[in-house]
Amino acid sequence: MSQHTDIQSFLDHDQKKDLLRLLSAGSVDDGKSTLIGRLLFDSKKIYEDQLSALERDSKRIGHAGDQIDYALLLDGLKAEREQGITIDVAYRYFSTSKRKFIIADTPGHEQYTRNMVTGASTANLAIILIDARKGVITQTRRHTFLVSLLGIKHIVLAVNKMDLVGYDKEVFDSICNDYKNFVTPLGIPDIYFIPLSALNGDNVVENSEKMPWYHGKNLLQFLEEVHIGSDRNFDDFRFPVQFVLRPTLDFRGFSGKIASGILRKGDQVMALPSRKTSSVTRIITSNGDADYAFPPQAVTVTLADEIDISRGDMIVLPENQPRCDRQFEAMLVWMDETKMDPYAQFYIKHTTNSTRARIDLVRYQVDVNTHEQSTTDALSLNEIGRVVITTNKPLFFDPYQKNHATGSFVLIDPITHNTCAAGMIIDKMNPADLHSRISEPELKKLVEGGKSLISQQELTARYRQKGVTIWITGLHGSGKNMLAFSLERRLFDLGATVVLLDGSTVRSGLTRELDYSPADRAEQLRRVAYISKILNDQGIITICSFISARDDIRKQIAQIIGIERFMMIYMDADLQYCRNNKPELYEKAEAGLLSQLPGYDLVYEVPNDAVFDLKPENLNENIDRIVDYLSEKAVFPADINE
Amino acid sequence: MINNLTLNNLRELEAEAIHIIREVAASFEKPVMLYSIGKDSSVMVRLAEKAFFPGKVPFPLMHIDSKWKFREMITFRDHYARENNWDLIVEYNREGFESGIGPFSHGSKVHTDVMKTQALLQALDKHRFDAAFGGARRDEEKSRAKERIFSFRDRFHQWDPKNQRPELWDIYNARVHKGESIRVFPLSNWTELDIWQYIRLENIPIVPLYFAKERPVVEIDGNLILADDDRMPPELAAKAKMRKVRFRTLGCYPLTGAIESEADTIEKIVEEMMTVTKSERTTRVIDFDQEGSMEQKKREGYF
Numbered sequence: 001m002s003q004h005t006d007i008q009s010f011l012d013h014d015q016k017k018d019l020l021r022l023l024s025a026g027s028v029d030d031g032k033s034t035l036i037g038r039l040l041f042d043s044k045k046i047y048e049d050q051l052s053a054l055e056r057d058s059k060r061i062g063h064a065g066d067q068i069d070y071a072l073l074l075d076g077l078k079a080e081r082e083q084g085i086t087i088d089v090a091y092r093y094f095s096t097s098k099r100k101f102i103i104a105d106t107p108g109h110e111q112y113t114r115n116m117v118t119g120a121s122t123a124n125l126a127i128i129l130i131d132a133r134k135g136v137i138t139q140t141r142r143h144t145f146l147v148s149l150l151g152i153k154h155i156v157l158a159v160n161k162m163d164l165v166g167y168d169k170e171v172f173d174s175i176c177n178d179y180k181n182f183v184t185p186l187g188i189p190d191i192y193f194i195p196l197s198a199l200n201g202d203n204v205v206e207n208s209e210k211m212p213w214y215h216g217k218n219l220l221q222f223l224e225e226v227h228i229g230s231d232r233n234f235d236d237f238r239f240p241v242q243f244v245l246r247p248t249l250d251f252r253g254f255s256g257k258i259a260s261g262i263l264r265k266g267d268q269v270m271a272l273p274s275r276k277t278s279s280v281t282r283i284i285t286s287n288g289d290a291d292y293a294f295p296p297q298a299v300t301v302t303l304a305d306e307i308d309i310s311r312g313d314m315i316v317l318p319e320n321q322p323r324c325d326r327q328f329e330a331m332l333v334w335m336d337e338t339k340m341d342p343y344a345q346f347y348i349k350h351t352t353n354s355t356r357a358r359i360d361l362v363r364y365q366v367d368v369n370t371h372e373q374s375t376t377d378a379l380s381l382n383e384i385g386r387v388v389i390t391t392n393k394p395l396f397f398d399p400y401q402k403n404h405a406t407g408s409f410v411l412i413d414p415i416t417h418n419t420c421a422a423g424m425i426i427d428k429m430n431p432a433d434l435h436s437r438i439s440e441p442e443l444k445k446l447v448e449g450g451k452s453l454i455s456q457q458e459l460t461a462r463y464r465q466k467g468v469t470i471w472i473t474g475l476h477g478s479g480k481n482m483l484a485f486s487l488e489r490r491l492f493d494l495g496a497t498v499v500l501l502d503g504s505t506v507r508s509g510l511t512r513e514l515d516y517s518p519a520d521r522a523e524q525l526r527r528v529a530y531i532s533k534i535l536n537d538q539g540i541i542t543i544c545s546f547i548s549a550r551d552d553i554r555k556q557i558a559q560i561i562g563i564e565r566f567m568m569i570y571m572d573a574d575l576q577y578c579r580n581n582k583p584e585l586y587e588k589a590e591a592g593l594l595s596q597l598p599g600y601d602l603v604y605e606v607p608n609d610a611v612f613d614l615k616p617e618n619l620n621e622n623i624d625r626i627v628d629y630l631s632e633k634a635v636f637p638a639d640i641n642e
Numbered sequence: 643m644i645n646n647l648t649l650n651n652l653r654e655l656e657a658e659a660i661h662i663i664r665e666v667a668a669s670f671e672k673p674v675m676l677y678s679i680g681k682d683s684s685v686m687v688r689l690a691e692k693a694f695f696p697g698k699v700p701f702p703l704m705h706i707d708s709k710w711k712f713r714e715m716i717t718f719r720d721h722y723a724r725e726n727n728w729d730l731i732v733e734y735n736r737e738g739f740e741s742g743i744g745p746f747s748h749g750s751k752v753h754t755d756v757m758k759t760q761a762l763l764q765a766l767d768k769h770r771f772d773a774a775f776g777g778a779r780r781d782e783e784k785s786r787a788k789e790r791i792f793s794f795r796d797r798f799h800q801w802d803p804k805n806q807r808p809e810l811w812d813i814y815n816a817r818v819h820k821g822e823s824i825r826v827f828p829l830s831n832w833t834e835l836d837i838w839q840y841i842r843l844e845n846i847p848i849v850p851l852y853f854a855k856e857r858p859v860v861e862i863d864g865n866l867i868l869a870d871d872d873r874m875p876p877e878l879a880a881k882a883k884m885r886k887v888r889f890r891t892l893g894c895y896p897l898t899g900a901i902e903s904e905a906d907t908i909e910k911i912v913e914e915m916m917t918v919t920k921s922e923r924t925t926r927v928i929d930f931d932q933e934g935s936m937e938q939k940k941r942e943g944y945f
Contacts, residue, residue, distance in 0.1 A: 007913045015839050019651040088806065090787040091780045093833045100651045102831055114808055121810035229648050243664045247697030255693070257661045257812070262644065286656050286692045294647045298660035298693070311668050335808045349813050352668070408811045417817040419807045 014097070020228060021102045023119045023152065025143040026129030031160050035129065035198035036103055039220065040094045042205040089119045098224040108139055113146065113368060113382040114335040117422060120150040121408070124228045127156045127219075132165045132195070136178040142368045144179075148186040149331060149384070149424065151401055153231050155183075155191045156222060162211065163197040169213045190226070194219055232295050236398065237261025238322060238406050239269075239315040240351035245300055253284065253300040254309055259351065259405035261320075263301070264292045270318040271309045272396050277318060278305040295405070312353040314396040322396045322406055329363070329426045331400075332387045334379035336413060336420035342378050343518040345603060346420070348391055350409035356392040356603055357411065360552075363387065379421075386426070392603055400424035452537070459539030463497050465636040467536030469561050470626070472545045473554065473607060474571030475599040477582035479616030483571065483623070484545035490623050491541065496636050499535055501528055502545040516596050522553055529560040536565055541636065549598035551605040569626070570610035575599060577616065652840055659686070659828035660693040661812060662791060666773050666826050667693075667700050669816035673773040673826075674731070676762075677703040679715045680892045681848050682777035682829055684722075685837055688846050689828060690775075691726065702729035704774075706765060708757035709739050710894035712870055718849045733765035745896040746875055753894070763799050766823065773816075773824045781833045791830050797821040834915065842908045851889045852911065854903040858882040865899030 026032035092103040104119030106112065120126065126147045130140055147155060157179055165171045172195040183191060194203055195214055202208035205220040217225065242256035263269075263283060270277045283293045284300040293299045301315065309315070316322060334340055340359065348357035364373040365385040379385050400407030401424075411421040460466060470487070472480045481502055488500045507514075511527055514520035525548055532542045548554050558566040578599070579586045588594040589601065598604040611629065614622045630636045649657060666673050675690060677683050690699045705719055723730035735743075738756040745753040766774060780787045790806050792814040807815050818824060829837075841848060859866040860874070860881045867874075869882040874896070887900035888911075905911040 007909045011839065011842065011909060011912060014835075015652055015843060016650050018648060019654050088788045088803070091831070092787065093781040093831070095833070095835065100833070100836075118808045118810050122812075232647075234647060242661070243668045245694060245697050247694075251696065253697075255664055257657065262647070264644075284695065286653070286660060292644055296654065296657050296661075297649065298657040298664070300695070347817065349815065351813075352665075404811065408813065410808075410810060410813050410815065412815055412817055417815070417819065419809070419815045422808065422810045 014095075017095070017097070017099050018229075019100050019102065020125065020223060020226070021104065021123050022223065023104045023106065023116070023123035023126040023147070024129070025106060025116055025119075025126060025147070026108045026139075026160075030108065030129040030131050031198045032108065032129050033105070035127075035158065035160065035196075035204065035219075036092060036105055038198050038201055038204050039101075039103075040092060042201060043094050043096055043220065089115050096220065096224055101223065108143065110139075110142065110368065111382060113142070113384075114333060114422075116143065116146055117150060117333050117335075120146060120152060121422070123150075123152055124231060125154040125156065125223070125226060126152050127158050130157060130159050130175060130179075132159050132161045132171055132175065135175045136182070138369045140179070141182060141371070144183055144186065144188075145366075145368055145371055148188055149333075151404055151424070153189050154226055154228070155188055156219065157191060157193045158219065159193065159195045160198050162195045162202060163200055167195075167202075167208075167210045169211070172214075192216070192222055192226075194222065233260035233403050233405075234262055234294060235260070236320055236322070236403060237263055237267075237317050238351075238396075238398070238403065239263065239301065240353070240396075240406070241309055241311055241313045241315060242352045244310060251302070252306070253282075253302050254315065255298070255300045256352065257298045257405075258293050258295045260295050260403050261317075262292055262294045263299075265290075268318060269303070269315050270321070271307055272314045272316060272321070272324060273394060274308060274313070276305075276307040278303040278307055280304075312351075314351070316396075322398050322403075323428050324394050324396050325428050326392070326394050327360075327388065327390045328395075328397065328428050329386060329388055330409070330423040331366075331426060332359075332379065332385055332411075332421050332423045334381055334383050334385075334421050336418055337381055338413070338416075338420070339380045340378040340421070343522065345414055345518065347412040347414060348389070348395075348409055349412060350395050350397065351406060353395055355395070356414075357389050360388040360390050387423075389423070397425050399427050456539075460638050461640045463539045463638075464640060465496055465539065465541055465638050466565070466634070467539045468541055468565040468567055468630075468635050469532045469536055470541065470543045471548070471554075471557065471566060471568045472543065472571060473548045473568060473610070474573060475575070475578045475604055476547060476585055476597065477578035477580075478571040478573035479577075479581065479619075480545040480547075480571050482616070482619060483569070483614070484543045486619060487623050487626060488543055490627060491630075491636065494627070494636070496541055497539070498541045498543060500543045500545070501532065503547070518550075518596070518602065521547075521549075525553055525557055526560070529557040533561045536561060547598050547604070549602060549604040551607060554607060568607060568610040570607050570613045571616055572606075572613045573616045652836060652843060655829075655832055655836060656689065656692075656840070658812070658831065659689045662814070662826060662828040663690050663693045663775070665814055665816070666775065666824075669814075670773040670824070672769070672771050673701040673775070674704045674766075674769065674771040675699075675701060675775040676777075677705045677719070677730075678777060678892070679705065679711070679719050679849060680777065681837055681841060681852060682779065682832075684846050684848050685832075685840055686775065686777045686829055687722075687726075687728075688844060698727065702731050704731040704733060704765060704769075704771075706758060706762045707732050707734040708753070708761065708894050709734055710744060710753070710757065710873075710896060712849070712851055712868065712889075712892060712895045712898075714851050715849050715892055718847075722847065731765075731769070733761060733768070735761035735764060744873065745894055746873065750897050753897070757894075766799065771823065772818060773826055775826045775828060777829050778827050779832050779834070779837075780827075780830045789827065789830070791827050792816065793825040793827065794818070795823045795825060799823070801825075835912065838908060838912050838915070842912075849892060851892060853906045854886050854888040854910075855906065856884045857887050857900065859885050859887055859900055866901070867898075868895050868900060870895040 024032055024036055090105045092105055094101050104123055106116045106119040128143050159172055159175050176193045195211055196203035202210055203218045207218050238259040238261060240256055240259055241254045245253040245255050265280055265283055267280045268277055269280055280301055281304050282302040283290050285297055342359055345356045345358050348355055362376055363386040365376040365383055366373055398406045407425040409423045410419050413420045472484055474480045484500055484502060488498050491498045506528060511524040514524050528544055532544055535542050589597045596602045735757050743753055743756045778786055790809045794807055858869045860869055860878050866887055869879050885902060888903045889900050903914060905914045
């Protein structure tokens with residue numbers, strides 16, 4: 001009976017313990033797997049039969065002589081075991097009476113940076129291993145940099161293999177000083193130094209008699225006692241709506257995980273992006289209704305008013321709102337074997353929100369070993385850089401260092417669907433910093449150029465017109481070419497001198513080596529813009545009919561040609577009209593035979609700066625409007641006395 | 643009055659699992675929860691009920707019946723699904739069943755492949771599920787330690803351990819092409835002790851076979867096998883003796899060994915678990931087939 005009570009109270013106590021997630025960084029040579037194996041072993045969580053299986057395995061492929069090879073407990077997959085290295089991220093579990101621990105065990109070599117970043121993303125604490133014989137080495141710097149990049153607040157610097165340096169205090173002190181010197185600028189709040197020997201168990205779970213000069217905590221003791229409760233952000237309430245729960249007509253709940261901050265029943269809240277407000281009527285937790293909720297609880301919230309909220313929206317407090325923007329800067333870790341394609345439209349997943357995103361610019365790349373910055377156009381596997389990202393719709397975010405949950409995101413390859421990058425938001429873009437992609441070097445060249453012996457006045461007098469570009473944008477099948485050719489005919493009949501440039505004409509020669517990727521589309525438009533500029537310079541009116549789906553590219557075209565003589569017309573046709581007009585093209589896209597079709601699987605950004613938004617149905621009326629407009633602006637016929 | 647801002651281990655694991663389950667319901671067209679009737683499945687099912695409370699869970703349960711499960715499991719399954727208003731799908735490999743595949747006649751390897759792995763793959767294809775929840779835990783077995791929570795499967799349901807999608811924070815990549823799918827493991831971070839603690843805390847019903855009771859068992863190759871029905875070969879069945887036993891895991895009865903035990907409450911089970919140290923999967927006969935056998939099975943599509 002008393003035994004029964006013992007187990008009852010044991011379980012009652014046990015179920016109150018909290019959870020610590022930690023990352024172990026280091027390589028096989030540092031004895032990392034041995035250290036973890038020892039932690040697991042000595043905390044008496046390795047079951048008897050796993051041990052006997054281990055003894056059997058050790059005899060065959062063990063690397064530790066006659067002793068038990070603790071590393072064998074950990075390296076899960078067969079191929080890895082044979083190579084003797086841990087390749088992926090493996091998660092290990094052990095408990096003591098005070099805490100449960102989850103160890104993300106990741107390999108230490110540079111080619112596994114992405115694995116370490118993955119393991120670090122969920123960790124509260126990192127154990128960084130140093131071989132006492134080697135001291136602070138390149139790998140230590142790399143690991144520490146990654147830990148700080150991922151915002152881990154606690155580091156244990158485990159100076160291992162103290163047995164091999166005679167348990168010498170001076171060696172330990174010197175390593176600690178070296179480490180402090182370089183770690184200070186990184187601003188990691190909590191760093192603890194422990195001298196140990198994983199192989200012999202010194203200072204792992206018991207204080208070592210071999211190092212009486214060390215008066216600090218042993219590793220397990222530190223892990224059990226480190227305070228992580230205040231690491232979470234309880235200040236800024238953010239609730240990304242994950243799922244709308246609507247079981248009956250009179251119940252509408254918004255389910256999700258509290259990303260940060262505290263929500264109280266009765267709070268006035270605001271939904272983003274609608275900015276509508278209401279008050280919280282119920283907070284349903286996994287354990288019934290509650291008066292308040294905090295991270296990382298998964299709850300369902302009901303509101304007093306019927307406001308339209310869907311997945312991807314965010315519920316916040318009106319007096320404490322996140323950034324809401326389509327553009328931001330971030331540190332990006334490239335994780336895909338395939339190098340970043342700076343022109344690709346990625347999927348971005350941020351909180352519960354999913355949309356398209358593109359990388360506008362790689363500001364610089366950081367060397368993970370030296371922390372030095374260098375310039376690059378694109379990141380490759382395991383490379384880290386600071387980038388500018390633009391998304392298709394606004395995201396609600398905070399800087400990562402302030403709020404991990406709302407400052408983190410992943411990029412997904414649009415074709416393979418692999419998770420190709422992990423990002424940590426730094427901040428909103430400064431608008432003055434907006435980049436332009438086709439451009440900067442070319443724009444500088446525009447200043448120079450040969451001088452014609454014919455003046456603009458002479459040209460105007462000869463042609464009775466000013467050289468302008470009439471740029472027609474719109475989807476495939478929206479009637480751009482019909483308008484372009486009819487307009488050319490009308491202007492010609494009226495005596496104007498006109499050149500028409502359209503996709504098929506240009507592609508038949510001038511741009512024949514280019515394909516339909518976003519990068520090549522941009523290049524094609526760049527060439528067209530320069531031709532148009534040259535013709536305009538000579539007094540010729542050009543009509544350019546191109547899909548030109550991206551707003552930033554159109555803006556750059558306008559800059560090349562000259563904003564004052566760039567006149568944009570948008571063919572405002574809905575997808576159904578375009579489909580009826582060019583059925584074969586859209587059928588191909590639907591059958592998956594054709595990709596990157598703007599408006600279909602590539603975004604078409606509707607311009608908000610067009611001179612005219614025209615419906616394709618009213619062809620003659622459209623042409624009249626354009627001709628009248630040209631006359632009104634004295635483009636054609638021009639005032640020859642001007 | 644705010645007096646606590648920390649979650650204990652169990653509540654944190656619970657919150658993580660609920661978040662995962664909701665994410666799947668929101669991201670996939672046709673998810674399914676695979677239900678093995680074991681204790682882990684029972685916890686997972688309860689978490690799904692909680693995730694959508696007060697609504698109904700928006701996906702069905704599916705049990706792959708190898709036709710050799712303990713009879714008590716089937717009774718429990720049907721009762722639980724009915725009582726808790728679940729849509730329950732039961733599938734089995736008809737061809738394998740009709741050709742009489744079973745562990746006694748064909749051995750554990752053939753039986754597991756045909757009646758479990760193949761049956762599962764057929765069922766997933768038949769219903770065109772794009773996501774399937776499983777109750778596996780990372781601490782169960784070495785190869786699971788590296789598996790993602792959202793674990794990608796190609797069109798042939800294969801797992802490629804060398805080519806897994808990176809998984810960071812709590813952001814899960816749910817994008818698949820047609821025919822591809824994701825296996826989802828909301829209990830990835832739970833340990834066996836967590837499962838028992840949670841069952842105790844939440845009063846979750848589990849199959850009575852987990853509790854010690856006098857049962858007729860036969861000792862085969864060191865394993866105590868329950869004489870559950872008359873398909874056990876008579877020469878073996880004749881050796882059955884009543885012994886007080888319980889099961890640490892549940893599967894096909896001829897492939898699942900019992901342990902002698904006095905533990906007839908959850909508290910006693912935990913006590914036994916903490917003192918009598920035998921890791922739980924050792925009572926599953928299939929793991930002994932070959933080194934790395936679980937990894938092999940998982941590559942082929944087994945859970």
